[in-house]
Amino acid sequence: MQSVRVLAGAVVGCFVLGGVLVVMPDGDRRPPPSPGPVARAVTAVGSGAPASLPDLVALIGDREAHLRAHPGDVRSWAELGTAYVERGERTAEPRYFPKADAALRTSLKGRPKGNTEAFRGLAALANARHDFRAARGWGEAAVAASPKRWTAYPALIDAYRGLGDYKNARRTLAELMELPSGSRASGAQVLVRAGLVYRDRGWREDSAATLSDAAALASAPAEQADCLVRLGELAWERGEPAESLRAFESALRADPGEHAARAGQGRALAALGRDSEALLAYQSALAKQPLPRYALELGELYESLGLDGAARAQYDVLRARVREGDAAGVNEELVLGLFEADHGDAGSAVRRLRAEWARHPSVAVADALGWALHRDGKDKEAIGFATRATDRVRGGGARIALYSFHRGMIERRLGKESAARRHLGEALRISPVFSPLLVPVASRTLEELGEPGPGPAPGVEGAGRQR
Incomplete structure (x- = not known):
């Protein structure tokens, strides 16, 4: 943590120094003019930082017009493609992703070697589509092309996290933190x-x-x-x-x-x-960012309030958004699998999530697959995935109430009442409000399990560092 504090102080110091350096030598201490929307968006896109939607729209319009007159400008193609990626993410409009892909590949075709901007944009696009394997490949290409440029690293860290490769995510973060502070804008x-x-x-x-x-x-x-x-x-x-x-x-x-x-x-x-x-x-x-997971959350809120018709309408929205995203190359199998497990076809959920596990074996997918297997009556197989999702040694360090709830319910079905009681209680201790639908189920199941009988208290698996 100390290295993070040092980094924060170093960056702040750089900004203050920069403010001193822009003072005009003739004594005119007026600040320079504020950058316009295109300049602001270029700065944000170039650094991998979010840009406001109006600035993104201005940048996209500017680069589209510029490239009609100058189609050989490789850097502008990369900026346009990366701006399309962010606009698609910020608005949940997957139609921007094929445009981003075309623009970034045009940039790469113009300069196939050392084109860090295009590599980074393609990594960001793959992350946005939840294709973390492709994101890893493009992210590693960006770092190999520019190992001293910090902007090459964040998309690769995101890809490793999406793949469940937490060891390499930590290693890449360490490499990023070791770069000279002056290179981190x-x-x-x-x-x-x-x-x-x-x-x-x-x-x-x-x-x-x-x-x-x-x-x-x-x-x-x-x-x-x-x-x-x-x-x-x-x-x-x-x-x-x-x-x-x-x-x-x-x-x-x-x-x-x-x-x-x-x-x-x-x-x-x-x-x-x-x-x-x-x-x-x-x-x-x-209305502004119609992501499938928001539709799932709203549907479950409606269901918890007894508004089943409104809930079904949101589930229809979820399916429609998944289909729309799929047509643009967006992978929503994790959200769709969780939805099918709880509100649709558990067998379909298992098939989808097995395939997703083969692609992206993250903690989130392990939890979802374990739950889908449970809902499909395959509890002996389910417990292995649920255990992995909550095993701090194997990547499940993040304490997520939903994961503990899923594990406890599977253990209850398997007759492991002590373990079930422990994990259901843990879910409610982590967050007593983790789900409007499932918190009542957890509380009711704990009541049914009753107090533990006499005997030694069970140990806690996977104890590790918690702060």
Whole structure:
């Protein structure tokens, strides 16, 4: 953690020094003119930081016009492609991803060797499509082409995390942190990746402190909002809905176009019992960024309120968005598998998630596959995946209430009542509000299991460092 604090201080020092250096020698101390939307977006896209939606639209229009007149400009093709990726992510409009692919490959065709901008853009595109194997390949190409450029590293860290390769994610973060501080133009983006890697290890205090530092170092409102959303998501995982809500509200104040914060608001408001406000927040998020997982969360909230017709409508939205994304190369098998396991065809969920596990053996997929197997009546196989998802030695360091709940329910079915009681209790201790549908199930099942009988207390598997 000390290295992170040193990095934050070094980056702040660089910004202050930069402010001194721009003073004009003739004594005119007026600040330079503020950059326009295109310049702001170019800076953000070039550093891998989020840009505001209006700035992205301005950059895309500018580069499209420029490339019609100058089709051989390799760098502009890479900037355009990367801007398409971010616009597609920010708006959940997968139609931008084929455009991004075409622009980035045009850049790569013009300069196939050492084209770090195109490699990085293609890695970001593959991550956005949840194709983490392809993202790893492009990310490794970017780092090999420019090992001293920090912007080559974040997409590769994201790819390793998506693949469940947490060891290489930590190694790559360490390499990034060892770069000279002067090469890190955006300390916020470096700290964001550090915070996410710490989260994966279960170092929740370190993760929260690092993400707070990232928000403080953010150089633009959109970047600050992105950092605050990640803080809100971490607080939600920790079972702190009020703190989570404050982070999401701060994100929206920084950038009203940060639609992920609207969905986060919905999650937190529901946990706080403010159901009407939660429904409005989710509806707003889906209107602007209609991701399948938001539709699933809203559908389950409706179901918990007894509004089954409204829930089914959201599940239809989920299926439609998955189909639309699939046509543009977006892999939503994880969300679709979880949906099918709980609300559709468990056998289909197992088939989908087995294939996803073969592609991306992450902790999240292990949990989802274990749950789908349980719902399909295959509990002896399910427990292996559920154990892996909660095993701190094998990657399950992040304490996620849903994973503990799934494991406890599988153990209950297998007759392992002591283990089931332990893991269901753990789920509610991690977050007593982790799901509007499943918290009542966890509480009811614990009551049915009753108090533990006499005998030695069971040990806790996979004990490891927790902060």
